[in-house]
Amino acid sequence: MKFDWLWRESGRIxxxxxxxxxxxxxxVLIGLxxxxxxxxLAQRSGLFRSTFLGAAGLLYTIxxxxxxxxxxxxxxxxxxxxLNVVVALTIYALALLVRTVSxxxxxxxxxVLQAASAMGYRRLPRLLFVELxxxxxxxxxxxxxxxxxxxxxxSVAALVGTPQLxxxxxxxxxxxxxxxxxxGIVLCLLLAALLDALVLxxxxxxxxxxxxxx
Amino acid sequence: xxxxxxDPTHWxxxxxxxxxLVQHLTYSILALLIASLIAMPxxxxxxxxxxxxxxxAGLANALRSLPSLxxxxxxxxxxxPVFASDLAFIVPSLIVLVLLAxxxxxxxxxxxxxxVDPAAVDAxxxxxxxxxxxxxxxxxxxxxxxxxxxxxxxxxxxxxxxxIAAYVSLGGLGRLIIDGRxxxxxxxxxxxxxxxxxxxxxxxxxxxIVSRLSVSPGLTRRIVRARS
Numbered sequence: 538m539k540f541d542w543l544w545r546e547s548g549r550i551x552x553x554x555x556x557x558x559x560x561x562x563x564x565v566l567i568g569l570x571x572x573x574x575x576x577x578l579a580q581r582s583g584l585f586r587s588t589f590l591g592a593a594g595l596l597y598t599i600x601x602x603x604x605x606x607x608x609x610x611x612x613x614x615x616x617x618x619x620l621n622v623v624v625a626l627t628i629y630a631l632a633l634l635v636r637t638v639s640x641x642x643x644x645x646x647x648x649v650l651q652a653a654s655a656m657g658y659r660r661l662p663r664l665l666f667v668e669l670x671x672x673x674x675x676x677x678x679x680x681x682x683x684x685x686x687x688x689x690x691x692s693v694a695a696l697v698g699t700p701q702l703x704x705x706x707x708x709x710x711x712x713x714x715x716x717x718x719x720x721g722i723v724l725c726l727l728l729a730a731l732l733d734a735l736v737l738x739x740x741x742x743x744x745x746x747x748x749x750x751x
Numbered sequence: 752x753x754x755x756x757x758d759p760t761h762w763x764x765x766x767x768x769x770x771x772l773v774q775h776l777t778y779s780i781l782a783l784l785i786a787s788l789i790a791m792p793x794x795x796x797x798x799x800x801x802x803x804x805x806x807x808a809g810l811a812n813a814l815r816s817l818p819s820l821x822x823x824x825x826x827x828x829x830x831x832p833v834f835a836s837d838l839a840f841i842v843p844s845l846i847v848l849v850l851l852a853x854x855x856x857x858x859x860x861x862x863x864x865x866x867v868d869p870a871a872v873d874a875x876x877x878x879x880x881x882x883x884x885x886x887x888x889x890x891x892x893x894x895x896x897x898x899x900x901x902x903x904x905x906x907x908x909x910x911x912x913x914x915i916a917a918y919v920s921l922g923g924l925g926r927l928i929i930d931g932r933x934x935x936x937x938x939x940x941x942x943x944x945x946x947x948x949x950x951x952x953x954x955x956x957x958x959x960i961v962s963r964l965s966v967s968p969g970l971t972r973r974i975v976r977a978r979s
Contacts, residue, residue, distance in 0.1 A: 598951045600911035603944035606928055610752075610941055616932075685816045692818040696918055697932060706824045710919065715828055722821040729816030 539716045546717075550705070554724055557701040560622050560694070561687040561732065565680065567623075568630025575631070576638025577664065586639060593632035601625060601690045605697050622694045629690070630683045637679025641672030674747065677740035681733050688729040692721070702728075755942045766926070768946065775923035775950065778916075779909045782845055786852035786905060791898075794860025798894070799886055807861060811854035819912050823847045827919045844916040851912055852905035859901015863894025892967055899962035906958060910951045924950060 543550070579586040604625040609616050612624065645668050653667040695703025705721030708714075741747070755761060762768050797803050826843030834842055867890045875889040891898075917925025927943025930936075 595952065598907055598955045599948040600907075600914050600951055602911070602914050602925065602928060603947040603951075606940045606944035607948070609937075616937065616940075682815070685812075689816055689818045692820050693915055695820065696915065696929065703818070703820055706818070706821045707918070710824045710827065713828055713831075715825070718821055718825045718828065722818060722825065725818040725821065726816055733816075 538719060539714075542714075542716050543720055550702075550720065550724070553700060553702050553704060554728070556619075556699075557688070557691055557703075557725070557728060560619060560626070560691045560699070560701055561684060561728065564623050564626035565630045565634075565683050565687060567627045568634050568683065569676075569680065571627075571631055572634035572638050573669075576635045577642060579635055580639035580642040590636055593635060596628055597632045601629070601693050602696060604628070605694055605699075617698050619699050621697075622691065622699050626687050626690060630687065633683050634676075634679055637676055638672070641675035641679075642668055644675050645671045670743065673740055673743045677736055680736045680740075684732045684736060685729045688725055688732065692725060752938050752941050752945070755938045761942075768924075771922060771924050771926055772946070772950070775910070775913055775925075775947075778841075778845065778848065778913050778921065778923060779906070779954075782848035782852055782909050782913075783902070783906060785845070786849045786856055786909075787902070789849070790853045790856035790901075790905075791860050794857045794898075794901075795864060795886065795891070797857075798861040798864025799890065801865065804861070804865075807854075807857055811858050814850065814854050817850075819847055819851060820915055820918070822850070823912075823916055823919055840916075840919045840921055844913070844919065844921045847916070848909050848912055851908045855901045855904035855908065856898075857901070859897050859899075859904070860894065863897030863901075864890050866897065867893040893970060895966045896962065896970060899958065899966070903955065903958045903962075906954055907951060910947070910954060914947050 575589065579589055605621055606616070608614070608621040608624055609618070612620065614620050649667065649671065650663070653663045658667060691701050692703030692706065694701060695707045702721045702724050705717040705724075709716070709718035709721070760767075764770070793807065797807055823844055826846060827840050830843050831839045833839075864886075871889055871893060872885060875885045880888060913921065913923050914925035914928065917923055917929045924943055924947045927946065928940045931938075931940035931943060
C-alpha cells in the first residue's frame with residue numbers, strides 16, 4: 538500500500554465514493570417506491586404475480602454489463618450517462634422487491650387483518666397502518682440483499698466509464714498498481730456494510746415490537 | 752446493429768462469435784463444475800448434520816458485497832508474475848467465478864436438504880435404509896428443486912462475471928463489449944450485450960428444463976394437477 542498516493546488522491550476518491558453511494562442507493566429507493574404498489578397488486582392477483590415475476594426473472598437474468606450497454610439504445614442516452622446505471626439497477630431492485638413486498642404482505646396473519654377490519658379500518662388505512670408496518674421485517678430483508686448486491690454491481694459500470702469506485706480497479710490494472718484496487722475493494726465492502734446497517738437500523742426503528750438483537 | 756450481425760466477418764476467425772461463444776461456455780461450465788464439487792458436499796454435510804449453518808449463511812452474505820471486478824483485477828496483478836502465458840488471467844478469473852458460484856450452490860443444497868420432510872426421512876429409516884442411503888436415496892432427490900435453484904443462481908453469476916472477466920483479457924462474449932468500448936464501436940458493444948443476454952437466457956432455460964426432467968414428479972404438483 539502506498540499511503541501517500543491515497544492521500545494525494547483522497548479528493549478524487551471521496552468523489553468516486555459519493556458517486557458510488559448515490560448509484561447504489563438511488564435505484565433501491567426508486568425500486569422500493571415502485572415495488573410497493575406493484576407488490577401489493579401482485580399479492581392480490583395471482584395472474585399479475587406470475588406474469589410479473591416471470592418477466593422480472595427474465596430481466597434479472599441479463600448480466601449487468603449487457604444491460605448497461607443496451608440501455609442507451611432503449612433510452613436514447615449516451616453510453617457514459619450515469620442514468621443508464623440507475624435505470625439498470627432500478628430494474629434489478631424492482632424485480633427483487635416486488636416479490637419481497639408481496640411476500641411481506643403475505644406474511645401478515647389473517648387474524649390481524651380481521652381484527653383491524655373489525656376495529657373499523659377501511660381498506661387503504663388498513664394497508665398503510667396495519668399491513669405495511671407488519672410487512673417491514675420481510676421487506677427489509679429484501680432491501681438488504683438489493684442494496685448490498687447493488688454496491689457490488691455498480692463497480693462493473695467502470696467498464697463503460699461511469700464514475701464510481703470501480704474506476705479505481707480499471708486504473709489499478711492499467712498502472713499495474715495495487716493500492717487503488719485494494720482501496721476500492723475496502724471502500725466497497727465498507728459502503729455495503731454501512732448501507733446494510735442503515736437498513737437494519739431503520740427497520741428496527743419502524744418495528745419497535747420486534748424482539749431485540751435481530 | 753442488424754448490419755453487424757449480418758456481416759459474415761464477425762462470424763468466423765479467432766475473434767468470431769462462435770469461437771467467443773465456445774470460450775464463454777467452456778469457462779462457465781468449468782467454473783460451475785469446480786464450484787459444485789466444492790459446494791455440494793459442504794451443503795450436503797451441513798444440511799444433513801445441521802452443523803455450521805451460521806458459518807455458511809455468513810459467508811454467503813459477505814461474498815455478496817465483494818466487488819467481483821475488483822477481485823479479478825487484484826488477483827490478475829498478484830498472479831501475473833507467477834504464471835506464464837494465458838494462465839496469468841485464466842486462473843484468477845476462474846478463482847473469482849468459482850468463489851461467486853459457491854455460495855448459491857452451497858446454500859441451495861443446504862436449504863434443500865434441511866427442508867426435507869422429516870416424516871420421509873423417518874419412513875426411510877424405518878424401512879432399514881442406512882444413513883448414506885437416506886442421504887442419497889431420499890434427502891438428495893427431495894432437495895433437488897432447491898439445489899437446482901441454487902445452481903441456477905450460480906450459473907447466472909458465472910455467465911455475468913465471465914463477461915466482466917473479458918476486461919482482463921479472458922476470452923468469451925465479453926470481448927465484444929470491452930473491445931467495442933476501446934474502439935468506440937457502439938454497435939459491436941450492443942451486439943455483444945445482446946449475445947450475452949441471449950446466452951444467459953438460454954442457459955437459464957436449459958437449467959429449467961433439466962430440473963423439470965430430473966425432479967421426481969411426486970415432488971411437484973404436476974401429477975395431482977393432471978389427475979384432477
